[in-house]
Amino acid sequence: MSLKYTAIRSAFELLWLTNMPRLFRMLSKSRGVILTLHRVLPDDPADFSPNAILQVRTDFLDYCLSRLRALEIDVVSLDEALERLAAPEKGRAFVVLTFDDAYRDNLVHALPVLHAHEAPFTLYVPTAFVDGVGQLWWQAIEDIIARQDAVAFSENGETEYVDTRSVAQKVDAFNRLYWRMRKLPEPERLALLADFTSAYGYDLARQCRDLIMSWQELRLFAGDPLCTIGAHTVNHYELAKLPETQAAEEMTQSVSVIEAQFGIRPRHFSYPLGGPLSCGPREFALARDLGFRTAVTTRPGGLYPHHLDRLTELPRVSLNGYFQKPRYVDVFASGGLFTQLGKLTG
Incomplete structure (x- = not known):
């Protein structure tokens, strides 16, 4: 907490x-x-x-x-x-x-x-x-980070790999991505979400139907x-x-x-x-x-x-x-x- x-x-x-x-x-x-x-x-x-x-x-x-x-x-x-x-x-x-x-x-x-x-x-x-x-994007980024030992963040043409092995590291990664999405205009947030979920094979439509x-x-x-x-x-x-x-x-x-x-x-x-x-x-x-x-x-x-x-x-x-x-x-x-x-x- x-x-x-x-x-x-x-x-x-x-x-x-x-x-x-x-x-x-x-x-x-x-x-x-x-x-x-x-x-x-x-x-x-x-x-x-x-x-x-x-x-x-x-x-x-x-x-x-x-x-x-x-x-x-x-x-x-x-x-x-x-x-x-x-x-x-x-x-x-x-x-x-x-x-x-x-x-x-x-x-x-x-x-x-x-x-x-x-x-x-x-x-x-x-x-x-x-x-x-x-698109329940807040839950999608949690689900992806939960199952990964590292995630890739891309911005301005550069990619950064973030360690997410520990709970604290996962929390930090989630907060970073969550607030980045919150501050983006909606079209840019949707594009970022699409890139992030597709990179990890996450099916947003199935998630929506499940939840x-x-x-x-x-x-x-x-x-x-x-x-x-x-x-x-x-x-x-x-x-x-x-x-x-x-x-x-x-x-x-x-x-x-x-x-x-x-x-x-x-x-x-x-x-x-x-x-x-x-x-x-x-x-x-x-x-x-x-x-x-x-x-x-x-x-x-x-x-x-x-x-x-x-x-x-x-x-x-x-x-x-x-x-x-x-x-x-x-x-x-x-x-x-x-x-x-x-x-x-x-």
């Missing part, structure tokens, strides 16, 4: 020991929090799993839902959350569950837990992923009364890197595809990656102009009545795979606490 996450874990421990989550729930004007989830799997990840941040265990999700009930925090849909924000004097504190990317493990492992707790949730769908032609639900599987969610289907673009590109017309097409086409598949026109949207590098005022305005009722980021914070005037830039708190101790659930459930933490780190 990096120094950053070690520091965050220490902060979580201190906050829990000093009973700060409870105090913030009592004193803060935050009404609730939207939680971000991606993958739900029964086992712990391997030693080298830089994307484990996106993965929680099935038993941890089950505990979270039980603990929220014990804290008298309701799990509600996005639409009900907006109703509660509009009437702050009514209703208890709440949590909204959201899942990004339509991973197949959401069907196999998460859905039974959600049904057992009768917990509503939103599933944000990138349509190219479900078509089986998406992501098919449209037939996704119908089980679309017909589930607990589930709200949301849009998540077509190709999961970082919208801020695209020309405005292309960004708008990514958003509108994903809605049209989902409507064609299920007869449901999504009103809720999730920005891919969702941080400052990926979306900003232009994208917030696009989502509003395109008619989405809400759009969620990955900027941390709680929900307040004033968010009713900023519904296309809603904060979320990541239910983080690095922090799966039961006592941390109290921290995750405190929207006001994350609002203050966001101010300190932003």
Whole structure:
């Protein structure tokens, strides 16, 4: 674990020991929090799993839902959350569950837990992923580095061979390639990904089909009364890197595809990656102009009545795979606490 996450874990421990989550729930004007989830799997990840941040265990999700009930925090849909924000004097504190990317493990492992707790949730769908032609590039580079003792990085016509025998070396190589891709314009990132995966015989299309639900599987969610289907673009590109017309097409086409598949026109949207590098005022305005009722980021914070005037830039708190101790659930459930933490780190 990096120094950053070690520091965050220490902060979580201190906050829990000093009973700060409870105090913030009592004193803060935050009404609730939207939680971000991606993958739900029964086992712990391997030693080298830089994307484990996106993965929680099935038993941890089950505990979270039980603990929220014990804290008298309701799990509600996005639409009900907006109703509660509009009437702050009514209703208890709440949590909204959201899942990004339509991973197949959401069907196999998460859905039974959600049904057992009768917990509503939103599933944000990138349509190219479900078509089986998406590029889960963050997982691809992890998979390649995991099985190699060395990898070749090419830049400006020069090739460098990087040792990846130890876990620490693999982590360094992953971080280097990940952030290089994050900083590139999307066409250049796609070209780099194609070169890197082809050099190691990695089949991106097969990976997508293995990890992501098919449209037939996704119908089980679309017909589930607990589930709200949301849009998540077509190709999961970082919208801020695209020309405005292309960004708008990514958003509108994903809605049209989902409507064609299920007869449901999504009103809720999730920005891919969702941080400052990926979306900003232009994208917030696009989502509003395109008619989405809400759009969620990955900027941390709680929900307040004033968010009713900023519904296309809603904060979320990541239910983080690095922090799966039961006592941390109290921290995750405190929207006001994350609002203050966001101010300190932003």
